[in-house]
Amino acid sequence: MRRGLLILGRLALAVVFLWAAYAKLRNPWMIFAMEIDAMHIVPDRVVEFLARTTPWCELLLGVLLAVGIKMRYVASIATAVLAIFFMTLLVLYLRGFQGDCGCFGPGEQLGPKTLARDGALLALSIWVTWQAFRRSGRAPVDTI
């Protein structure tokens, strides 16, 4: 039962990362760059780098989560990435930022719904990571 839930959780995270990557990659990178730039959280020279690389990192994470190998590392990285996203959005929200969150392409204004969804995803990722560490203690290979 728990193993089934774990696979479901891992696949749910994989779908979220793959969808986030697809939603960004189907548009020119400048769209995401403008969303990041509007947040005023990173220096100008970093904006383009982030806009060009983040979607590909999300794609890679999505694929690795779907495949399910080296889960301790992959789930830890996914949790770290989601934690960074969540904390950034939380700080922006508290500062009164009203622009796009940039999560799944253009058009989603940052609000309580965004934070609730990202918070739930972070909680799921933490649980998957914790289970990956627990199970890898017993299993001969690092998979779930």
Place this chain on the structure above:
Amino acid sequence: MRLTILSLLCAATALLAADSADRSVGRPDAPVTLEVFSDFQCPHCAKLHFGALKQALGDCVASGRVRIVYRDFPLPQHQYARKAAQFADAASRLGWYERVCDALFRTQEEWERTGDIEGSVGKELTPAEIARVKKILSDSKSLAEINREIDADLALGAQIPLAETPTIIVSGGGKRYPIRGDIRYDYLKQLINSLPVK
């Protein structure tokens, strides 16, 4: 020679002249269109107006690649936004849309406190010009037409759907991208240049 200079001047004027009927600037057949939904009482709209849009006017609009279409999107929480839009739209009938937009955004902080749009904008227009704009606004038929135009822009924005100002809809080469907020021209220009010219 004189004729050539005259025709060049006419072409340049036609290229940059604001179209009083639809509040647009640039060549009507430009491959890329920027539809700018803004609210005269919104501070981010003012920043966008004097930032990325002014740069676009001097660069890709002047070169004929881009046409800018201005749309009114007065937000309900902004008490004087519709009144300001009415004033600008009345001015557009006299070919002064860009000038009045500049004046409205420049004096935004002043008239949003007092509600005295004419008084604030009056510092940037002559009394005779103000009188001509007021004459249009005092004519019930013209005012009704202006209000219909504002409502049409609001309905268009609601269809997108648009929740905030400023929002620019960049379209060209069969693609359409909504961009929100006070954006930097560097990225907007790169996006414009990435769009295929049909």
